Structures are given as structure tokens and as C-alpha cells.
Amino acid sequence: MREGVESVFTSEDRHNYVQIMPLIIVDAAEKLQRVLGNLESVTIRYEKLLFAFFRVKKVIVVLSYNPEVTTPFISASSDLIRMLGTMYFGE
Numbered sequence: 001m002r003e004g005v006e007s008v009f010t011s012e013d014r015h016n017y018v019q020i021m022p023l024i025i026v027d028a029a030e031k032l033q034r035v036l037g038n039l040e041s042v043t044i045r046y047e048k049l050l051f052a053f054f055r056v057k058k059v060i061v062v063l064s065y066n067p068e069v070t071t072p073f074i075s076a077s078s079d080l081i082r083m084l085g086t087m088y089f090g091e
Helices: 012-030 070-088
Strands: 042-045 050-056 060-063
Touching: 012 050, 012 060, 012 070, 050 070, 060 070
Parallel strands: none
Antiparallel strands: 042 050, 050 060
């Protein structure tokens, strides 16, 4: 969380969400890879927040943005996450 930015979650919401939901969401989306090809990212846009989920090996990276962020920015983030994944987790 960036300094000076107020969270929209309570600590309980954050604890419950971060531990369970990203895995469920990404796993569900990955089920269609056989038909649609490799999954780049999953985004969910709420009124107050935009989430972007990326799988890097066995880790799921979750980034949150202001909801006004556009899709090209998410695609650029995806490239950066893949590069960092290769640096830290190897091919």
C-alpha cells in the first residue's frame, strides 16, 4: 500500500480476500487455457478499485489500481511482471 493512500478494505477483509480469492479467480480462468491459449492476466474492475492478477510460476501477484486505469497499462504491467518472474524464479 502506498503511503498516504487510504485502503478501501478493513484488515479482516484484506486478510480473508488476499489469502483465498486470487487463487480461486486465476485457477478458474486458467481452466480455459486449453481452448483459448495462455492466460496473460485477469482483471476485475470495481467501482472503487481495479485488480490485476498475474501468475508467476506458483505465485500469484495481485496489483490494485485506481479504477480509471486503462487496459494498455495493465498489458504493460503484465510484461513487467513476466520479466520480474523470469529474473526471480527462472524460466
